[in-house]
Amino acid sequence: MENYNLVIIGGGPAGLAAAISAYDKGEKNILILERENKLGGILNQCIHNGFGLHTFNEELTGPEYAYRFIEEVEKRHIKYMLNTTVINLSKDKEIRALSEDGLLIIKAKAIILACGCRERPRGGINIAGSRCAGIYSAGTAQKLVNIDGFMPGKEVVILGSGDIGLIMARRMVFEGAKVKAVVELLPYSSGLNRNIVQCLNDFNIPLLFSHTVVEIKGKDRVESVIIAEVDERLNPKMDTCEEIKCDTLLLSVGLLPENELARGADVNISRITRGAVVDDSLMTSIDGVFECGNVLHVHDLVDYVSEEAKEAGIKAYEYINSKAKKVYPKTEIETDSLVRYTVPELIINNEDYNPLTIKLRVSNVFKKVRLEVKADDEVIFSKARPVVAPGEMEKIDLKEDQVKKLRSSKHILVYLKKVE
Amino acid sequence: MKEFICINCPLGCHLVVDDSDKNNIIVTGNTCPRGKTYGINEILNPKRMVxxxxxxxxxxxxxxxxxxxxxxxxxxxxxxxxxxxxxxxxxxxxxxxxxxxxxxxxxxxxxxxxxxxxx
Incomplete structure (x- = not known):
């Protein structure tokens, strides 16, 4: 058995940023475990530009953004193992992993889970029809095209207008395919406006809102898909069915945090984010186990992932090096029905009054609202928002005096107030 | 008058560009100078990263x-x-x-x- 102070599971943007910040705080005994053959995670296949505007003030592609962090990890000689898959995590922070050398058992004082998320598959949305070849998740197609250099098909329909779907529409066009339509169940896109413009509009790819795929046809290979309009309750109106000939269907229908390890260790998981329930030090229900990045909740921008992971690295360092591990009570943040979730969900009732950020997503598109925080009966934060949407993470930045009130209150409510 | 969505950053500002005078194109709706440049370029010479x-x-x-x-x-x-x-x-x-x-x-x-x- 090997011993480390801090083990970080996942060598993508979250894991790298967490390792760097923990190291810079003073923790030198770190191990990063990565299952792929390179550090960088999913960024390596995201070859489009638009990363790093917040962090580096320039627009990088995914691999370039990852490389900035990889270089920093290398410079610090932080130890990492590639081709190493963690298969089990126990409550007492013992990790079992499979590597090229066989089974490893590692004991850690603190663990940061930075395992990212995975795509919702066809089975997750129950599309009827045959199980033929030619159905891929958008991210799988992205890996085939951008890393392996294979084209998954020639005539493509994309279900879901999340950013990966939009980016892949343009990518398939660039590689000579015809993208016949992007089909979106909701009346709005969960992707960024800029991607609708530069990935669809620039190439005259139709985006059909309030539509879905109701059937996949084909024997060995996809031959066509049947699409239909949906009503307000998102049920397909079968009299609006239309057949689109295609050989490939890409699915971009949502991302789910990959929490199998956390579940195995009985970490308390949120039913909404599907990430761990964490307090404001990003610690899960297991003492010394932290989460950050897309395994905690799916982020819009990698810059925000790096930011959050940096915080997790610092908190893990503080945890490892605090002498008396005093356990404080925690207050749960409540929300109204317009706010889907907050991260963190728990506020520690201690005397750390450093500025604090609460992140949240709203449940629908709302115009002219105020984002507010109530601590006991006092409104301690209020910010006007002309428009909020589920696709865009909102942030509440609290200053020292606000944090002080937050930490001493028994009831915390985060809510949206409609402004007339 | 033309309408664009700025693609410089994830904010995606809705721009309204008055191009009636090609020498004095007026951009509104932008929140930063990059939006103004983008609006003018979309009229005169739209550009994209490849x-x-x-x-x-x-x-x-x-x-x-x-x-x-x-x-x-x-x-x-x-x-x-x-x-x-x-x-x-x-x-x-x-x-x-x-x-x-x-x-x-x-x-x-x-x-x-x-x-x-x-x-």
């Missing part, structure tokens, strides 16, 4: 990702992709290596955005 990949010989991967170092005129996207289609580079390739110099006389180079080591 990101794609080219074939690699003897590398750990079959392809390496590339980008135009700066945005190039929108009308040249497919011509530049046509050039990339026929290029094969020898591994190793490193981030920043020039793959095509001055593509289509735009004064913009196409560079590698990923490391692909030789095997």
């Amino acid at each position: 990101t794609s990949s080219v074939c690699v010989l003897n590398g750990e991967n079959n392809v390496v990702s590339v980008k135009t170092k700066e945005a190039i005129p929108k009308g040249l996207i497919f011509d530049s992709l046509e050039i990339l289609k026929n290029i094969k580079v020898n591994a190793p390739v490193h981030i920043g290596d020039v793959i095509v110099k001055n593509v289509l006389n735009t004064n913009v180079d196409i560079i590698a955005t990923r490391n692909v080591e030789r095997i």
Whole structure:
């Protein structure tokens, strides 16, 4: 058995940023475990530009953004193992992993889970029809095209207008395919406006809102898909069915945090984010186990992932090096029905009054609202928002005096107030 | 009057551009100077970054990702992709290596955005 102070599971943007910040705080005994053959995670296949505007003030592609962090990890000689898959995590922070050398058992004082998320598959949305070849998740197609250099098909329909779907529409066009339509169940896109413009509009790819795929046809290979309009309750109106000939269907229908390890260790998981329930030090229900990045909740921008992971690295360092591990009570943040979730969900009732950020997503598109925080009966934060949407993470930045009130209150409510 | 959505950053500002006078184009709806420049360029000479990949010989991967170092005129996207289609580079390739110099006389180079080591 090997011993480390801090083990970080996942060598993508979250894991790298967490390792760097923990190291810079003073923790030198770190191990990063990565299952792929390179550090960088999913960024390596995201070859489009638009990363790093917040962090580096320039627009990088995914691999370039990852490389900035990889270089920093290398410079610090932080130890990492590639081709190493963690298969089990126990409550007492013992990790079992499979590597090229066989089974490893590692004991850690603190663990940061930075395992990212995975795509919702066809089975997750129950599309009827045959199980033929030619159905891929958008991210799988992205890996085939951008890393392996294979084209998954020639005539493509994309279900879901999340950013990966939009980016892949343009990518398939660039590689000579015809993208016949992007089909979106909701009346709005969960992707960024800029991607609708530069990935669809620039190439005259139709985006059909309030539509879905109701059937996949084909024997060995996809031959066509049947699409239909949906009503307000998102049920397909079968009299609006239309057949689109295609050989490939890409699915971009949502991302789910990959929490199998956390579940195995009985970490308390949120039913909404599907990430761990964490307090404001990003610690899960297991003492010394932290989460950050897309395994905690799916982020819009990698810059925000790096930011959050940096915080997790610092908190893990503080945890490892605090002498008396005093356990404080925690207050749960409540929300109204317009706010889907907050991260963190728990506020520690201690005397750390450093500025604090609460992140949240709203449940629908709302115009002219105020984002507010109530601590006991006092409104301690209020910010006007002309428009909020589920696709865009909102942030509440609290200053020292606000944090002080937050930490001493028994009831915390985060809510949206409609402004007339 | 034309309407655009600015693509410079994820904010995606809704721009209204008054181009009745080509010498004095007025942009409204932007939240930063980059939005103004974008609005004017969308009228006069719309530009886009091109990101794609080219074939690699003897590398750990079959392809390496590339980008135009700066945005190039929108009308040249497919011509530049046509050039990339026929290029094969020898591994190793490193981030920043020039793959095509001055593509289509735009004064913009196409560079590698990923490391692909030789095997």
